Amino acid sequence: MRDKRIKVIYFSLQGSESKEFILSWKLILGSFFLLFAIILLLVGSSISAFTDYYHNFRIETLSKTNAGLRTQLHELGKMANELQTRVHKFERENDDLGIFADQPLMDSDIRQVGVGGSDADRTEDSLLPHDLQRVTNEYRSMLETTSRKLGLVESEKSVLLSAIEERQIKLDHQPSIYPVTGRITDPFGYRIDPFTKSKRHHKGIDIAQRLGTPVKATAAGTVVLAKKKYKKNSGFGRVVKIDHGNGFITIFGHLDEIYVKPGQKIERHEIIGTVGSTGRSTGPHLHYEVKKGGVQLNPNDYIIAE
Numbered sequence: 429m430r431d432k433r434i435k436v437i438y439f440s441l442q443g444s445e446s447k448e449f450i451l452s453w454k455l456i457l458g459s460f461f462l463l464f465a466i467i468l469l470l471v472g473s474s475i476s477a478f479t480d481y482y483h484n485f486r487i488e489t490l491s492k493t494n495a496g497l498r499t500q501l502h503e504l505g506k507m508a509n510e511l512q513t514r515v516h517k518f519e520r521e522n523d524d525l526g527i528f529a530d531q532p533l534m535d536s537d538i539r540q541v542g543v544g545g546s547d548a549d550r551t552e553d554s555l556l557p558h559d560l561q562r563v564t565n566e567y568r569s570m571l572e573t574t575s576r577k578l579g580l581v582e583s584e585k586s587v588l589l590s591a592i593e594e595r596q597i598k599l600d601h602q603p604s605i606y607p608v609t610g611r612i613t614d615p616f617g618y619r620i621d622p623f624t625k626s627k628r629h630h631k632g633i634d635i636a637q638r639l640g641t642p643v644k645a646t647a648a649g650t651v652v653l654a655k656k657k658y659k660k661n662s663g664f665g666r667v668v669k670i671d672h673g674n675g676f677i678t679i680f681g682h683l684d685e686i687y688v689k690p691g692q693k694i695e696r697h698e699i700i701g702t703v704g705s706t707g708r709s710t711g712p713h714l715h716y717e718v719k720k721g722g723v724q725l726n727p728n729d730y731i732i733a734e
């Protein structure tokens with residue numbers, strides 16, 4: 429291309445002088461390109477500087493977040509560990525309750541059944557680095573196991589508590605104290621009858637005590653007999669009979685006074701009457717019998733506490 433030239437004439441408005449410039453197209457175009465290149469360079473380096481700054485800012489923020497998350501993950505791990513320890517303590521407590529409730533110990537294998545955490549490798553759907561993923565999986569599995577164990581321990585505990593309650597009710601209804609303290613003048617079993625002098629079976633124990641001494645129920649139950657009318661020198665005189673459930677019956681003979689009525693519910697230690705000498709008796713004493721399922725038992729075997 430032939431280089432065209434342009435003449436630029438410059439006139440000053442204040443005077444008559446003028447100046448002339450002769451420019452070539454090449455120079456003009458070259459100047460434009462140079463200017464454009466400078467602008468591009470400036471814009472480009474500004475963008476690059478800003479991008480660098482932004483990247484550094486992001487990296488710094490993410491590092492802080494990362495460190496924070498690691499600390500929190502560590503804290504969560506510690507909490508998961510503590511929970512595991514506490515559930516373990518609950519298991520030991522249940523073992524103690526089991527001993528108290530006279531229940532067989534829960535097999536540790538049974539406790540493990542269905543408790544194992546899921547070992548599924550979750551690395552694929554995670555963007556976490558390998559070490560963090562491993563720790564996260566470990567804590568998750570620990571929490572899953574702990575949660576299931578907690579459920580098991582809870583149901584175990586409620587079963588044990590109701591067994592203990594049942595046992596307590598049973599014990600409350602089992603004769604376990606002396607109805608009256610005193611000298612046992614006639615033991616349970618075979619003896620010589622004071623009236624006929626012949627050998628006969630004594631169905632209970634005779635406890636000698638002063639007339640009018642209070643007589644206590646030996647277990648919780650229901651009064652089934654409170655016989656106030658009696659024949660002189662015959663039978664047990666004034667008698668109280670208490671049904672304790674589970675086949676247990678207690679009988680109190682030769683009473684002087686009777687304070688209870690048939691059908692009345694009664695607790696252990698409640699006073700049912702007083703020592704007397706009614707019926708076939710040679711002096712003030714209590715005739716006390718314990719029966720279970722119709723079988724006469726030795727009342728001495730049913731004394732656990734005073």
Ligand SMILES: [Zn+2]
Nearest residue numbers: 632633634715
């Ligand atoms: Zn007797």
